[in-house]
Amino acid sequence: MLLLFGLKTVLRPLTGRTASCQYCGQFVHHHLEERATKFTLFFIPVLTTSRSYRITCSNCGQMSTINSRQKNALAR
Numbered sequence: 001m002l003l004l005f006g007l008k009t010v011l012r013p014l015t016g017r018t019a020s021c022q023y024c025g026q027f028v029h030h031h032l033e034e035r036a037t038k039f040t041l042f043f044i045p046v047l048t049t050s051r052s053y054r055i056t057c058s059n060c061g062q063m064s065t066i067n068s069r070q071k072n073a074l075a076r
């Protein structure tokens, strides 16, 4: 029996937020992006193996990875 499986990374843009940047110190809008690694079976995503979030400053472009708890704190 042939079994096709693999991993696939899915990027999903989320609503950003205005915050002060930890790199340039400016109070500007930040882009938020969800990065989910999915386990695929016959190219169909079956389950999410890991999920991380990336926040990008719109002023200096610096990117930092945050966990879901930090992301939930930002959404408030």
Ligand SMILES: [Zn+2]
Residues within 6 Å of the ligand: 021, 022, 023, 024, 025, 026, 057, 058, 059, 060, 061, 062
């Ligand atoms: Zn910045």
